[in-house]
Amino acid sequence: MKxxxxxxxxxxxxxxxxxxEKTSFExxxxxxxxxxxSFKLEQDLSILGDPSLxxxxxxxxxxxxxxxxxxxxxxxxxxxxxxxxxxxLIVLVNPFTSSPAFNNYFETYPMVLSQRxxxxxxxxxxxxxxxxxxxxxxxxxxxxxxxxxxxxxxLYLGVVALGAKDIPAAIGQLQGLEQKVGNxxxxxxxxxxxxxxxxxxxxxxxxxxxxxxxxxxxxxxxxTDLLKRL
Amino acid sequence: MRxxxxxxxxxxxxxxxxxxxxxxxHEYLPKWLSLTKKMGGGEVDAxxxxxxxxxxxxxxxxxVEPFDLRVTFKTYLFAICRKQWAYKKRGNAKISxxxxxxxxxxxxxxxxxxxxxEAEKYRFFRKHLDALGGKCKAILQLHFQKKNNQEIGxxxxxxxAYVKKRKFLCKQALKEAIQKDPNFHQx
Numbered sequence: 209m210k211x212x213x214x215x216x217x218x219x220x221x222x223x224x225x226x227x228x229e230k231t232s233f234e235x236x237x238x239x240x241x242x243x244x245x246s247f248k249l250e251q252d253l254s255i256l257g258d259p260s261l262x263x264x265x266x267x268x269x270x271x272x273x274x275x276x277x278x279x280x281x282x283x284x285x286x287x288x289x290x291x292x293x294x295x296x297l298i299v300l301v302n303p304f305t306s307s308p309a310f311n312n313y314f315e316t317y318p319m320v321l322s323q324r325x326x327x328x329x330x331x332x333x334x335x336x337x338x339x340x341x342x343x344x345x346x347x348x349x350x351x352x353x354x355x356x357x358x359x360x361x362x363l364y365l366g367v368v369a370l371g372a373k374d375i376p377a378a379i380g381q382l383q384g385l386e387q388k389v390g391n392x393x394x395x396x397x398x399x400x401x402x403x404x405x406x407x408x409x410x411x412x413x414x415x416x417x418x419x420x421x422x423x424x425x426x427x428x429x430x431x432t433d434l435l436k437r438l
Numbered sequence: 439m440r441x442x443x444x445x446x447x448x449x450x451x452x453x454x455x456x457x458x459x460x461x462x463x464h465e466y467l468p469k470w471l472s473l474t475k476k477m478g479g480g481e482v483d484a485x486x487x488x489x490x491x492x493x494x495x496x497x498x499x500x501x502v503e504p505f506d507l508r509v510t511f512k513t514y515l516f517a518i519c520r521k522q523w524a525y526k527k528r529g530n531a532k533i534s535x536x537x538x539x540x541x542x543x544x545x546x547x548x549x550x551x552x553x554x555x556e557a558e559k560y561r562f563f564r565k566h567l568d569a570l571g572g573k574c575k576a577i578l579q580l581h582f583q584k585k586n587n588q589e590i591g592x593x594x595x596x597x598x599a600y601v602k603k604r605k606f607l608c609k610q611a612l613k614e615a616i617q618k619d620p621n622f623h624q625x
Contacts, residue, residue, distance in 0.1 A: 209613075211606055222584070249613060255560050256567055257582030260454065264496045265564060267456045268489060271463040331597060346573070346596070350603055 209246060217250055310406055313434055317367050317395055336364070341372035359385055363392045363399075370403050378403040386416070394425040401431065410438055439464055444511040451492075452499040462492065466512060470519055479523065487523035490558055491515060494522075498553035522554070562622075566615045574608035581605055 219225050220233050237243050255261070319336050332351070335343035345368050352361045366381035382403060385396035397416050404413035417438070420431040442450060442461050450458025467488055474484040495518065499505055507514060567575055573594070580590045587605070591598045616622055 209610065214606060214609070246613070249616065252559065253563060253612075254582060255556070256563055256579070257584060258560070259583065260500065261493075261497070261560055262564075262579075264454045264459075265493065265560070267454060267459050268492055270456070271459045272485070272489065274460070275463045275467055331599065343597075346600060346604075350600065350607075353607055 213243070217247060221250060221254070309437070310402070313430055314370065314402055316371065317363060317399070319364060336368070339371055341368050344368050345372070359388075359390050359392050363396055366396065366399055366403075370399055370406070373406070375403055375407045379407070394420075394423075397425065398427045398431065401434075405434070405438070414438055441465070444507060447511050448499065448505065448507055451496055454496070459492070462515070466515055469512075470516060473516070474523060483523060484519075487519045489561065490522040490554065491518035493557035493561060494518060494550065494554035497556050498550045501549055501553065503549050518550070518554070522558075562619075563616065566612060566619070569615065570608060570612060573604065574611065577601060577605050578608050578612060581609075 216225070216229075216233055220230060225233060237247060316336065316339065319333055332344060332347040334340075335347065345365070348361060348365050348368060352358070352365060355361060362381050362385055366378050366385065369375075369378035369381060379400065382396045382400040385392055386400045397420055401413050401416035401420065404410075404416065414435060417431045417435045420426070420428050421435065439461060440457070442458055447458055447462065449455075451462075467485075470488055471481060471484050474487075475481075492515075495515070509517075567578060570578070573596075576594055577590055577596075580593055585593070587598045587601045590596070590605070591601045594601075596604075
């Protein structure tokens with residue numbers, strides 16, 4: 209359904225249309241069966257706004273959860289194993305994976321206004337340039353929802369995830385870009401190398417850095433410097 | 439756990455008292471599950487019917503029409519559960535009780551059946567809303583409570599422009615999921 213039709217429907221149900229607009233919308237519905245069905249569904253969905261029903265439902269779900277058979281509690285064992293693993297990781301991993309060193313190498317990939325053609329581009333660019341990841345991320349996700357094949361958006365999302373130290377998400381975004389011959393492959397390779405470094409996967413990081421140095425691609429001088437550290 | 443008399447249960451349900459809801463689950467659900475098992479039914483359908491029955495009772499109790507419990511609460515609850523379960527069960531069910539015991543029509547008027555329809559509809563839509571999760575669910579819940587974009591943004595610490603865009607996309611996703619559900623035709 210188009211945005212303007214959805215808006216008209218929302219306004220009709222909220223009683224915001226004037227009499228002329230209301231009559232026009234009703235006439236439109238008379239002719240359009242799909243619109244009628246969509247309108248009926250819209251009306252039915254309003255039940256989800258019933259606060260007392262929602263409140264009762266929540267309490268019922270909580271009771272339902274408590275009524276399910278309990279499994280033997282294994283979490284103390286999981287915590288013990290995780291603690292040992294964490295200690296080993298700290299002891300064995302290269303001490304130069306600390307944040308201050310990372311910050312010496314991490315810089316955002318430039319974002320300019322012309323790359324975003326919507327009204328809220330200002331908000332996104334500002335958030336991104338200020339490294340306000342909490343604000344930038346949803347705006348980028350929104351952009352991605354509208355242009356799922358835009359590699360530049362995927363790169364920005366990878367950079368933002370990396371900046372926010374959400375390493376699994378960063379690797380998820382950047383890996384695909386790095387492996388595909390595209391407009392941002394070289395840039396993705398650099399940020400992916402940083403992500404692996406931050407994760408502690410030095411072998412993967414070094415492998416990418418060596419590729420960058422050999423091909424003299426994006427940030428190859430920094431890659432040379434970083435490889436020496438590793 | 440404290441026990442409740444039938445009249446207290448009715449009043450507790452009407453007021454969404456979580457102690458009463460917990461008591462009903464503790465006291466009656468195991469018996470209901472045991473009954474449906476003897477009749478050859480699965481636990482998932484049985485629990486589903488139990489939830490429909492409880493939510494339906496709540497919807498009925500908050501209506502204006504006075505409510506008169508003419509049988510025990512257990513009989514009333516199980517009669518509603520049986521009705522809901524009859525639609526959901528898979529496989530054969532052996533009825534161990536006479537039809538007289540399950541005759542809802544003698545116990546209630548049309549208000550209950552309307553309430554059950556409303557409860558089923560709510561659970562159906564709510565299942566899909568919950569499946570959206572995250573920001574979509576939060577935005578749409580506030581939207582359905584008739585909050586405007588500014589109020590939603592303030593509540594969730596989001597920009598108004600973001601809420602406006604996301605709300606449209608999330609609602610489309612919700613409607614699509616509902617319309618694709620094979621049970622949608624019932625509503």
